[in-house]
Amino acid sequence: MSLQEAIQHVNERIVAACKRSGRNAEEVRVIAVTKYVSSAKTRAVLDAGIQHLGENRPGVAVPKWEELGGRGIWHFIGHLQSRKVKEIVGKFEYIHSLDRLSLALELDKRAAAAGVEVKTFLQVNVSGEASKQGVKPEEAEHFLREIRELSHLKVIGLMTMAPEVEDPELTRPVFQGLRELRDRLNASGAWKEPISELSMGMSGDFEVAVEEGATWVRLGTLLVGKGEET
Template sequence: MSIADKLHDVRETIRAASLRSGRAGDAVRLVLVTKTIEPERVREAIRAGQTDLGENKVQEGRRKAEALAGEPVRWAMIGHLQSNKVKDVLRFAGEVQSLDRLSLARALEKRLQFLGRGLDVLVQVNTSNEASKFGLAPADVPGFLKELTAFDALRPKGFMTLARFTPDEEEVRRCFRILRQIRDHALRDAPQGEVLSELSMGMSGDYGIAIEEGATVVRVGQAVFGPRALPDSHYWPGAPGTEAADRTR
């Protein structure tokens, strides 16, 4: 199957899952994960109508964005972001889905103020409670959201998580439900209120489940581009370097 055909199938799966969850067929945004994928293959997806692209590593994302300059796309940083990479990530990304600490918020704010622009951000939460994963502990989210009110250039839009790497569907759903509950509480109690509606959760192996549990954004790569040569452990600390674990994006 071509990239365009696979992309069509993913969109249809998203649409069906959205309808099953009682929402409109276009209620969920697809971020196509392009890590390790050459620009010309990404361009095939763009030609098929894909506009939201996601990268895990800053240098790879910057190179790819430069190669695809002029294309009608919006880039999201979806991997762990080091504060010393802020300048580079803001050269291409219009969204950061992995905001997980105040030091990063400060670094982003400082650079954004210099650039005179704002940035959409999602707060990353470690819903699986794994030491190997980045993200805030669920209990720390309310305080973090209050702290974010000091940063004028950051526009918090919601939350992101990675479910536990396991074939246990109920455990995966549990991780997604925790994030949904965090979002629902934040809509009611956080200073940002109703703007915190986004839930970025679900990847190539579990995005249908994530949508059923309330995802508004899914991050999918391998379902469109096929298996990667490098295991997920190359991109996500703690992810097993196995074919089963490489279902993740």
């Protein structure tokens, strides 16, 4: 399947999932997870019309960003070490893995120095798996209140990863749980303004995620043909 055919196939599946759940397909955006592919393949993704790129290794992503002349809108989608923040602020517009106070403080400091605002997703470990990063759902409100005065950090959404299972339907409670948590956090006023975005769903389960309210899906295998999403 060509890249254009893969994009069309994904878009058709998103439209169908939205129709099943009474949503508008324009609410759902695709992040092409390009972390395991070359600059040439990443350029092809951009040329094909997908502008949102997902990477998780600063040492690989930054040279790729430079080679591509800053084209595209870059999302950091993996665990982010605080010491690596200075390498990506100003290049990555979105961080999907905010999960601790020290990272929030470092992001805010580096963003202030660069004169930018960093859009972040609070990563939540809804499934409770020990192998997953993220705050516990019951800790999310306290965390948001703890960082709400950081002026260069903007929490726009929540992110989670579901367990890897053969039947995508088994991931539904995780995605439903993240959506319900977002709604509770908005009702509590934990953040300075309403949180609207949900980053959830990968190649094996994105249709269920869309049915449960995903606004961003992170797709690697289906689009670029190899590699695993983080």
